[in-house]
Amino acid sequence: MSPWKAAQPGDPVSAIDTPALVLDLDAFERNLQRMADALRGSKVRLRAHAKSHKCPEIALRQVALGAIGICCQKVGEAAVFVDAGIADVLVTNQVMGETKLRRLAPLARRARIGVLVDHPLQVRALSVAATAHQVTLDTYVEVNVGADRCGVAPGEDAVQLARQIAASPGLRFAGLQCYQGPAQHLRAPQARRDAIASACEAARMTARAIEACGIAVERITGAGTGTFVHERDSGVFNEIQAGSYVFLDRDYGDNQRGEGDVGFEHALFVRTTVISRATAGRAIVDAGLKASSVDSGLPTLWGRPDLRYVKAADEHGVLATPDAAAVSIGDTLLLVPGHCDPTVNLYDDLVCVRGGLVEALWPIAARGALL
Amino acid sequence: MSPWKAAQPGDPVSAIDTPALVLDLDAFERNLQRMADALRGSKVRLRAHAKSHKCPEIALRQVALGAIGICCQKVGEAAVFVDAGIADVLVTNQVMGETKLRRLAPLARRARIGVLVDHPLQVRALSVAATAHQVTLDTYVEVNVGADRCGVAPGEDAVQLARQIAASPGLRFAGLQCYQGPAQHLRAPQARRDAIASACEAARMTARAIEACGIAVERITGAGTGTFVHERDSGVFNEIQAGSYVFLDRDYGDNQRGEGDVGFEHALFVRTTVISRATAGRAIVDAGLKASSVDSGLPTLWGRPDLRYVKAADEHGVLATPDAAAVSIGDTLLLVPGHCDPTVNLYDDLVCVRGGLVEALWPIAARGALL
Numbered sequence: 001m002s003p004w005k006a007a008q009p010g011d012p013v014s015a016i017d018t019p020a021l022v023l024d025l026d027a028f029e030r031n032l033q034r035m036a037d038a039l040r041g042s043k044v045r046l047r048a049h050a051k052s053h054k055c056p057e058i059a060l061r062q063v064a065l066g067a068i069g070i071c072c073q074k075v076g077e078a079a080v081f082v083d084a085g086i087a088d089v090l091v092t093n094q095v096m097g098e099t100k101l102r103r104l105a106p107l108a109r110r111a112r113i114g115v116l117v118d119h120p121l122q123v124r125a126l127s128v129a130a131t132a133h134q135v136t137l138d139t140y141v142e143v144n145v146g147a148d149r150c151g152v153a154p155g156e157d158a159v160q161l162a163r164q165i166a167a168s169p170g171l172r173f174a175g176l177q178c179y180q181g182p183a184q185h186l187r188a189p190q191a192r193r194d195a196i197a198s199a200c201e202a203a204r205m206t207a208r209a210i211e212a213c214g215i216a217v218e219r220i221t222g223a224g225t226g227t228f229v230h231e232r233d234s235g236v237f238n239e240i241q242a243g244s245y246v247f248l249d250r251d252y253g254d255n256q257r258g259e260g261d262v263g264f265e266h267a268l269f270v271r272t273t274v275i276s277r278a279t280a281g282r283a284i285v286d287a288g289l290k291a292s293s294v295d296s297g298l299p300t301l302w303g304r305p306d307l308r309y310v311k312a313a314d315e316h317g318v319l320a321t322p323d324a325a326a327v328s329i330g331d332t333l334l335l336v337p338g339h340c341d342p343t344v345n346l347y348d349d350l351v352c353v354r355g356g357l358v359e360a361l362w363p364i365a366a367r368g369a370l371l
Numbered sequence: 372m373s374p375w376k377a378a379q380p381g382d383p384v385s386a387i388d389t390p391a392l393v394l395d396l397d398a399f400e401r402n403l404q405r406m407a408d409a410l411r412g413s414k415v416r417l418r419a420h421a422k423s424h425k426c427p428e429i430a431l432r433q434v435a436l437g438a439i440g441i442c443c444q445k446v447g448e449a450a451v452f453v454d455a456g457i458a459d460v461l462v463t464n465q466v467m468g469e470t471k472l473r474r475l476a477p478l479a480r481r482a483r484i485g486v487l488v489d490h491p492l493q494v495r496a497l498s499v500a501a502t503a504h505q506v507t508l509d510t511y512v513e514v515n516v517g518a519d520r521c522g523v524a525p526g527e528d529a530v531q532l533a534r535q536i537a538a539s540p541g542l543r544f545a546g547l548q549c550y551q552g553p554a555q556h557l558r559a560p561q562a563r564r565d566a567i568a569s570a571c572e573a574a575r576m577t578a579r580a581i582e583a584c585g586i587a588v589e590r591i592t593g594a595g596t597g598t599f600v601h602e603r604d605s606g607v608f609n610e611i612q613a614g615s616y617v618f619l620d621r622d623y624g625d626n627q628r629g630e631g632d633v634g635f636e637h638a639l640f641v642r643t644t645v646i647s648r649a650t651a652g653r654a655i656v657d658a659g660l661k662a663s664s665v666d667s668g669l670p671t672l673w674g675r676p677d678l679r680y681v682k683a684a685d686e687h688g689v690l691a692t693p694d695a696a697a698v699s700i701g702d703t704l705l706l707v708p709g710h711c712d713p714t715v716n717l718y719d720d721l722v723c724v725r726g727g728l729v730e731a732l733w734p735i736a737a738r739g740a741l742l
Contacts, residue, residue: 001372002740003450016740017470079374093686094566094646096657096701099388103375118649121701149687150647158648181684226555242532250488276521278489278528284521286467288665290716294678295683303678309387312666313552313710314422314519315444315464315741330467341685345661345717348739367739368719369373370662370686371388 006271007351011358018273018332021123021347021364023247025354027267031246034064039240044232047090048227049243051343052335055350056248057082071110071221071241075104076369077238082111084365090138090221092177092241094122094150097262097333098371100345101129115179116177123164123171129189138174139165140221144208147181147348153200155209162210162217175219177202177211179241184226186252189258191362196223196230199254204236225252232275249340251296269302269334270343272317273350282325283307285317285333288319292317292335293342302334309335377642378672378709378722379643382729389703390658391643392718394618394733396725398638407410407436410611418442418461418592420614423712426721427455427735429617434458439466440483442592442612446475453482455736461485461509461549461592465521471742472500476508481586485509487548489523489730494535494542501541509545510536511592513578517572518552525573526580535583546590547581549574550612553596556622558631560704567601575607596623600631620711622667640705641671641714642686652697654678654689655706661687663706665714673705678705705733 006020016022039046040329045068059070059081063325069088078089089111096105107113108130115137117123123139130137141161144151152158158176165173183195199222207217221239223231225248231237244252247268257263272287287314292299301307301319306326311318317335321327337343344350350362377391387393400568410417419433420442428450430441440459443449449460460482466475478484479501486508488494494510501508512532523529529547536544537587538702578588592610594602598621602608615623618639628634643658660683663670672678672690678698682689688706692698708714715721722731 001738002742003448004449004742006742011606015470017468021739054427055543067567085373093657096644096646097388099386118647121700144649148650148653150649151690152649183621190391272504273467275467276489278515278521278523279519281521284465288463290713293660294666295660295664313520318520329492342661346739347741365372367372367540368717368720371373371377371392 001348003348003363007086007358007361009360010357012074012353013353013356013358015271016358018271018349019291020271020351021344022269023270023350023352024267024269025352025359030244031267032061034066034078034262034264035242035245038134038229039066039232040125043233044238044240044270047239047241050077051082052243052344053246054344054369055362056365057362058079059084059086068239069251074371076371077366078107078113079103080366080369082107087109088112091213092116092179093120094154094168094226096122101125105133105135106127108137109133111131112138114140114174116140116142117140118150120161120164123161127168127170136170139171142173142177144360145180145202146183146195147179147180148155149181154206157211158206159213162215163213166215175208175217175221176203177221179222181224182222185255187254187256189256192227193230193258196227200231200234225264226255229262244340247340250300250336250338255335266302268340269330270337271301272333272335273343274327274329274331274333277329281321283319283321283327286315286321287317287335288313288315290314292337293339293346295342296339299335299337302336304333306337376720378729378732381730384727384729387642387722387729389642389643390662391722392715393640393642394422394721394723394731395638395640396614396722398636399617399640400541402635403417403432403436403440404637405633406613408527409600410603412605413603415609415611417632418612420609420612421448421452423614423653423715424530425735426628426733427452427736428733430455430457439610445740445742446471447742448477448707448737449484450474451737454525457482457541459483461505461646462489463550465489469732471498476500476504476506476586479508482511485511485545487511487513488532489513489521493534494532498539499704500543503587507541507543507578511545511548513548514574515564516549516573517566518550520552526578530580530584531595534584537586546592547574547578548592550593551554551598555595557624558625558627560627563598564601564629567598571602571605571607596627596635600633619713621671621709622708623706636676637673637707639708639711641670641705641708643704645698645700645702645704650700652692654690654692654698656690657686658688658706659684659686661685661710664710664717666713667710670706670708673707675704724739
């Protein structure tokens with residue numbers, strides 16, 4: 001890991017070493033509040049997706065503002081958040097292998113732990129692990145509602161798995177995971193609305209079929225930052241798994257806003273320094289693809305519409321500049337990452353700033369928790 | 372960081388938890404030897420690029436096989452490798468800012484430390500830092516030989532910087548950095564050869580112009596895994612900065628081989644598990660873009676030409692499968708990462724395997740060393 005921190009609490013913002021991952025606390029807190037406001041009065045709770053931030057300090061603030069708990073993708077992430085005192089953690093993933101199950105099951109002594117299945121073998125293995133550790137695991141059937149990733153087809157396959165779970169020692173059938181991932185990034189509001197309408201219909205139909213067997217479907221969980229207003233208003237979902245809303249990124253910012261959308265704002269930035277200015281039309285910054293993940297496209301420059309980030313190498317970013325006077329060597333700039341989740345995963349700390357000062361460093365405690 | 376390790380020394384390979392970054396030690400050692408063989412008898416030394424592996428265990432083996440030392444991109448990386456006992460470390464980058472210089476300069480008491488410049492202000496700041504810390508910094512002029520990133524134009528601009536360095540207290544003009552990055556990945560052998568011929572001509576002309584001023588150009592350093600045979604044979608370069616050769620990745624593997632190319636082999640893999648098989652034509656693995664960087668394209672499946680990795684989400688990879696029998700839930704597979712450098716940067720350890728057993732875990736000590 002880095003032998004040094006980018007800053008210390010109390011430092012002026014100008015003293016932050018670069019590249020650094022900077023959280024604008026005012027914007028971040030407004031985003032937290034906007035989500036709480038958006039869900040107030042509905043019967044829908046936030047289950048904040050902690051894969052986005054991997055940061056217990058943020059999860060605790062989400063719970064303080066009403067989140068039922070968190071979800072995450074990995075058993076290792078779940079362990080970090082249980083250790084931090086989060087009482088309800090759902091691993092929104094299939095957990096395969098004895099090693100992972102041996103680590104997952106004991107967490108259920110300290111928190112309510114949920115996990116997904118989309119195959120009978122997973123149910124059997126979970127039941128063995130849960131009974132061996134004398135715990136109960138909330139078990140959700142993942143239904144493919146259009147994402148075409150994990151998940152059984154809506155309807156009968158899901159009913160069979162729900163029956164199997166209900167009959168398995170150590171497991172409690174907790175409901176359905178119905179996440180439509182690609183819909184989050186459809187640019188047109190109507191396309192997002194249509195995709196979620198279809199997902200809701202599949203979820204509703206599946207839940208009814210399971211309940212027709214006398215098995216209660218307590219929770220229907222899913223949604224993300226791009227579409228959650230539709231799941232919220234569906235009458236089907238009762239949990240929302242938004243994560244990116246705390247930060248927003250360039251990719252989510254590229255979504256066209258629809259009626260009723262909640263206006264989150266960019267709160268996460270990569271602070272970077274211009275290290276080379278050898279040519280008038282080009283500036284080189286010290287934040288490349290190891291500082292801002294490019295999987296969802298390049299970052300943009302914050303507050304500098306005259307500059308474009310046009311190419312990323314490992315530790316260099318190439319900016320196209322209108323003229324020689326646009327930026328000088330040694331200048332610092334802020335990037336809006338293309339995709340917040342994998343960008344956060346590149347750092348050990350969030351440098352939290354407010355009013356021109358570094359207020360805190362928050363450890364990204366689940367950074368690299370791949371297992 | 373991950374609360375657990377993926378394996379322990381002595382474990383059978385089958386017990387490695389996933390996703391894990393696996394180094395095939397036999398293939399890795401053959402790659403090290405191939406590079407040593409390729410440079411034997413030439414006047415060219417390897418300055419192994421440690422940004423690829425960020426791993427002192429590997430750097431020490433490279434030096435044992437003849438490398439003059441290492442290069443890296445960040446001051447934080449340099450600190451890790453100096454701590455590990457590497458005696459000659461070149462930061463192949465412009466180092467901007469007082470904080471960074473205050474950390475760089477003291478390293479020169481424990482190792483030979485080099486750094487690049489492409490602007491007079493950098494020379495001045497380096498000289499101030501070097502004299503303040505009573506050290507001498509090897510200072511290289513970076514010349515743009517076709518990469519269009521950092522670096523002054525060949526010729527007069529480089530001469531002026533070399534003069535300034537030679538006249539600056541605390542600095543020693545050490546030579547020229549002439550790295551043609553994009554040429555590494557040109558697919559056609561002739562295109563790589565032509566690009567390096569042009570780079571060599573620019574380097575040669577610039578060196579002659581500097582020497583005409585009575586300033587010796589001790590080192591001309593650059594090259595990478597894709598082109599180093601040309602720089603080796605150029606009569607211009609005397610250092611080779613290859614890094615990826617120790618691992619090879621999918622992107623380098625896609626280069627067409629030319630006459631005289633050294634045949635490195637894939638030694639780095641992401642071990643992954645099939646976690647979902649809900650549809651006959653699709654399998655989901657537990658290695659997504661947080662386990663294998665997709666900046667240079669998707670990974671491929673090792674030894675499984677019947678399977679294609681077609682989509683990466685944060686923690687999921689989607690494989691297209693020919694039929695339901697192709698893979699089963701729980702199967703483990705090996706991925707060849709698209710780009711080794713940023714993939715290594717996602718992990719804390721290399722799981723080193725040989726003969727079906729885990730032989731060692733090597734810390735990726737400079738992981739995340741962005742400063």
